Amino acid sequence: MRRAFSLMLFLSLLQGALAWAALGSAPSNFGAATTQSRQASRLAASSTGTGADAVYTVTQSTLDSGTVVREYSDANGTVFAVSWKGPTLPDLRTLLGDKFTAMTSNAARRPKAGHSQLAVNQSDVVIVSNGHMRAYAGQAWIPGALPAGFDTGSIE
């Protein structure tokens, strides 16, 4: 399903503490752990053509390593999906919130474990992490929290 996005773009430069959202929670604050300036864009998108509107906000942060983190939050401000792409891995504990343990426990019980791919596909969370050192990418979302009509294939 393709949809047309109507975008409202807000650019702001945040100095100091950056608000990163935790998956499944309200936006959280990384506090003093990150002190670099970052650029954030906020996009409000709505789907058209199907009659079902999906309204959500995307917060984009560029870490000083160059890694881009996107967080998708619904109308209530709850983050339902996150993604990352770039030369360093972001703090997944903060980014995934209480779903972080799903990733670590899944990795521990994998048979014939590999070293470059990680896929968690549970009813409460989907986590996809892949790439290699200096080029990481991943996505995570909560299937039950997706806005109606949201296509996870559209997560950048």
Next chain:
Amino acid sequence: MKFSCLAGAMLCLVLAACGGGGSSASGTAATTTLATPAPVISISASPTATTSGQVITLSWSVSNPPSSGCTASGAWSGAVASSGTQTVTAGEAGSASYTLSCGGVSNSAVVTVSTPPPSPTVSLTLAPASITTAQTSTLSWSSANATSCTASGAWSGSKATAGSATITPTAAGNFTYSLSCSGDGGTASGSAVLSVTAALNNSTAILVDSGPSGVNGVINVPYVSVTVCRPGTSTCQTIDHVLLDTGSYGLRLLTSQLDSTLALPAVATASGEDAGACGKFISGYTWGAVRQADVRIADEVASGISIQVIGDSGASYTSTPSSCSSAGANIGTLSALGAKGILGVGMFRQDCGASCANAAISGVYYACASGSCAPDAMPLARQIGNPVAAFASNNNGLLITMPAVGTAGLTSVNGTLIFGVNTQSNNTIAGETLYQANGSGDFTTTYKGKAYSASFIDSGSNGYFFPDSSIRQCSGGDFYCPASPLSLSAVNTAADGSASGTIGFNVVNMVSLDSTITAAQVGGTVGSSTSSGTYFDWGMPFFYGRRVFVVLEGASVAGKTGPYWAY
């Protein structure tokens, strides 16, 4: 007085005193020498034809020599005895008259002197003049004014007057290549000396097996042995079963596998504190110290490079920063890693690069003191570095060769890791195609009509990892368990579009493999079927039956600058 000689090369003999007697001088002389016989001069030259610079022998005798003696003139000079021989050197081209005058009587020997043929010249060059036994040199030679050449010394036989030859040494030593070339102008000789030193052993074995003791259930994990030494000393230890990983950069060793006597020195961050490092892999993290070591594999040595000592027990590194453990599971144990360490030999020279040198990037390098660590900048030279880039030679990349593995799999496989690309006879790109990677170390794989622009070749991934919801997954996910072996194909395209090619590959049922199989054509999912992944991970099975070259970033080989793969 000029004489005309009918045959220029012949001796000209004129008896002036008896020659007609018409001159007034002769008449006068005749009136005064009635009682004395006129001198009779006989002079000859040998040879009568020669070239400039050659020796001519003059022989003469005078009958009835006058008391005033005889004088040489023409092409020679001075007073000479009434008989004798003398050698002279032929002068410029032309007709040379050697005249002898005795008491008013003269006679000459005439020699025809021609220009000599030019002397031959010969030159030899060796490029390069100094090689190892694993290299070749090109011997080029040329000559002038020569019609034939003969080799001697380290080569032999008749040679063309110009040419070149490839020299493949069979032993170390100094070898003199001499060449003697002859022509009408003589013979010239030249030589060149080739210095051959014993080649470094630039290769080491790769073993795919069931892993070190204490590890279970590994598949498609390529292991190598690595020797680490305290810098500048012979205090060394060889670690076996280190994972060979083209998807990471730098050497990471479990502290539990290192002898305490190694006592590798700590490395400091930009701020001067003990450096801690976090290695982040998709499956988890490794936390530990940055320490300095000489790293040796085969005869190649990376001197004084930074490595990670995973789980280092030093007081500075006792607590794992949360921004490191936030990468997921701790894989810094023998059982979790499935290896005693990771040898990262991918296309980049450091594990982080310029961004970590410029700023304190969270989650990579830390300044540690008394168990408390904070992110810090790390100069490039002190970052955990790809050992290949730090070798003194064969440092532009590597070649991995592995035997083929069929759909039934194998219980163990032996391959070869060869350092350098196009530096020795055993690491030359032959029929392989060059696939440029982008700045992230990726290229594009197109599979079932979809292009995955962040695809890569990774010996540290133990399968082909790609999205295909039509292939049945094994229970528990991750790997594919098709009912029968699948024959699939994909197209890889260089990041700069300069090359593309189709790869055929198999995926077999992971679960139905015999438990003793450690090398197999297995694959797995890269994530949810509804995600928009951009990765096709060509893991270890890709290497089976191939020669895969890795050329480091910035290295120029075969007319192309890395990072690139060739296979």
